[in-house]
Amino acid sequence: MTLDGRTVVITGASSGLGAEAVRLLGERGATVHAVGRDAERTRRVGGRHAYTVDFARLDDVRRLATELRARLDHIDVLAANAGAVVPRGVTADGIDAVFQVNAIGPWLLTTLLADRLRGGRVLATNSRSHRGAVIGDVPALAEGRPPLPGHRAYARAKLAAGILLREFGRRHPDVDVGDFHAGILATDFGRYLGERTGRAAKTAARPFLGSPADGAACLVALAERDTPLAGGHHTRARPARGAEQLYSPDLGRDLWPPT
Template identity: 40%
Template sequence: MSVRLPDPARMEGRTVVVTGASSGIGRAAARELALLGADVAVVGRNRERTEAVAAETGGRAFLVDYDRLESVRELAAALLEAYPAIHVLANNAGGTAARDTTPDGHDLTFQRNHLGGFLLTGLLLDRLKATAKAAPTGSVRIVQTSSAAARSGRVRLDDLENRTGPWLGGFRAYGTGKLENILFTRELARRLQGTGVSAYAFHPGFVATSFGGEGVVMSAVKRLAIPPEAGAAPLVGLAAADPLPVPSGNFFDRLTAPGRTPGQADDAALARGLWEASARIVGVG
């Protein structure tokens, strides 16, 4: 039976970290969370846009380049210095990318969609757990922006870097990254049992943002898309609704759970394997 996400509650006294917050649903979510009273850490890649959103929301701007894992480590250090408590981490950064290799030697799409968020979460996890000890039950959460595109992905532990198979403009690798977001969420939920920290993933819907470029076909398709504010609604609800109506580890399709996922999303051994491989790669976890 489907369960609908409740309306957001007030968030005074809570700190929310939103990555990918300089545009799109991240920007819309940061604005709405600030209106609900949250102290928002606005994380983005572009300095001008990130600082503009921070000014709009009364939050603080933090810059990061997910193409460099050292930049993610620097972000985590800055967040830990700035906030003695972190109530919500919203891993929202990601997207399609050219078939390229990062300075760290990893597939660009894999690093942007999974490795960066995995590393940031691992570096902030102790702070989230400590926050949960003093916070209201169930209010400390990790939220992953995934996608229905996960249904087109396939995770292979022997090819996490997307070295084989057709590229298909990056959308195959993107779908795999979004499936990795769900697997990561479910393994997080398993590992965080009893800590007071919960984890959820969601599909925002097809949103009218800069994602996917501005070609003729994509521009035509985007006319059917929902605005960023609507796409941000699941992120805001998962950060702010109190309580959430489903257990940790659930995937929301927009505002309802459980959302439809591919068979691999239910493979607990694959989720553990992805975690262990990712931890070896980034040295955290």
């Protein structure tokens, strides 16, 4: 589909892949509603179509959904791009922080926008790391159990996010869904590992990393794809096989939070 004249909402728009994608989507003629966590940085990217949210607070996700619903009758593409390796902890909602920021918060936003997305598409930025994760005890996930080191907990949360995305697609067949791994990118992503570790790792790896613009180009290619993504996973913009659990309707049903 051509993006010219389309309405796109993108989260994680304040930096990295998301900020580049806002620019590219705008060049394609889309009206881009940019969602970030920091008001000032997001306004610099999104101009008058800037919104804030902290996925670590479900009341804030509900507030954002209300704001978007009041302004938008229809959303052609929701790019669920925000994600982070956040420090271990429990949110004010009593949920493991990594799981909430990467899976439950984005799931809640998508669900609250379901009617606006009819005939549209949800495209999520996943991570190849999800393929190394396994989900066992579903109720334990919200408690962050079994405990894992930061990046493995993030990978598990990304797997859960992908499962919930596909379950959303089953429950809302009028919305096309899919996700992608954009490559390892030279964004500020490593900052969550701690300033020194993140900076050192990034500097060492930079020559081998893709640019935020490379990642954004994949997002745009999938956002404007003419054929349905149909629950597919992609590496960059090419179809790829995700973890087996990603496609499990049983896990989708079990993971679906009570509403």
